[in-house]
Amino acid sequence: MNTHGSALPDTPAGKELQRRLHDEHTLEVLNRLLDRIDSLERTVTRLTELVEQGPGMVSMVTDMADEAMSHAKTNGIEVEDRLRNALILAERLTAPEMVTKLDQLLSLFNQAPGMASMVTDIVDENFRMAAARGVNVDERFRAGLELVQQLTHPDMVRKLQGLIGMAEQSSGLIAMAMDIFDESYQKALEQGLDLERLLGNATSVTKRLSALLNSDEYQALMASGILSPETLSTVSGLGQALVESRQAPPRQVGLWGLMRSLGDPDVQRAIAFLTDFARAFGQKLKD
Structure with a gap:
């Protein structure tokens, strides 16, 4: 019979349960x-809100994609050509080596089941922060679409393919350059040229020239x-005057010949130059 007004039966098991319910550790666990x-x-509430917002977000993205397609056609952009170029790039992405790397990436996602939820929370938080800073996400999305259009332009695709080809050939070009350098170095040694000494001399000359x-x-x-x-x-x-004077045949000039040469305009110009030079040089010596 229950004499303490408790909902638990007045039995040994009920008393034990009542004692554990009043235990401090049990209260902390509860x-x-x-x-x-x-x-x-x-x-669960947040997930419910995201699910409810899903149809609206899909509709918004669809409208933006339709608007981008219309804008592309207005600008004379052939969407089919762009898609064809995109398929060419997709062909490279589906190469066996790339598929292996993508499989490794997918395995990482399979090993982290909570990553998708975390990314969703991060994206949601970034959207809120962007809106708080006055960033228009729609405009940024349109700018991203325009960038994709530029990247899938036929000229740009050809340039990207050329870069990829250069990257694939870079290892062979580097090996060829090293072979040429080794061959040139060996020929220099056979001709008696000490390249290390020449390099040291060049370094010394460079230091002295810099000083x-x-x-x-x-x-x-x-x-x-x-x-x-x-x-x-x-x-x-x-x-030039010294050379011309040296090349002229020697002649004798007396006092009267010297006096007559003073009437020559060229001689007068030279004497005036020497006089001006003597005056200016004397001023510099005084300073």
């Missing part, structure tokens, strides 16, 4: 179990104007 039930209920270019003397020389076009033109004229 509390964690209730928390798990609440979390499961929230997850010269960074020196104060070189900077002063570059700022002096001695290599300016005007200076080089004047020095060139002086050299």
Whole structure:
């Protein structure tokens, strides 16, 4: 008979169960179990919301795809040609080597059953964050479709195929270049050329040239104007005059001949140049 107003029978088993229900460890386990039930209920609610939004999202994607097709036709884009090019790329994706890699990727997904749910949560969260930042997901999706159109253009497909072909031949080209280098190195050794020594000398010359270019003397020389076009033109004229004078037959000039040459316009121009040079050089010496 129950004398304590409890719903449990007044038996040894009932007393044991009542004692365990009042145990602190039992209460903690029950509390964690209730928390798990609440979390499961929230997850089911979110999945229900996603399922309810599914038809609307499918309809939105269908409308966007129809609009993109109409826009492509308006711009003179042949969708069939693009699809044909896409099939050519798909043929490469279905090659045995690529299929093996895709199988390995699928096996990873099979080993991670919770990954799809996690990705769904991440995408949902990113959509909310994008909307909070004012990002128009529809416009980004249209931009992605336009990018796909450009990538599937016949000219772009030919370029991509050329790049793929170059990548496939790169290993052979590298091996050929190494063979040519080895052959050239061996010929140089047979001719008595020490390439390592030449390389060391070139490195030494490069270091000395770098030190010269960074020196104060070189900077002063570059700022002096001695290599300016005007200076080089004047020095060139002086050299030509020296050569012409040396090639002319020698002749004797007396005092009266010297006095008469002073009336020559060319001689007067040279004397005026020497006078101006002496004045300017004297000023530089004073400074």
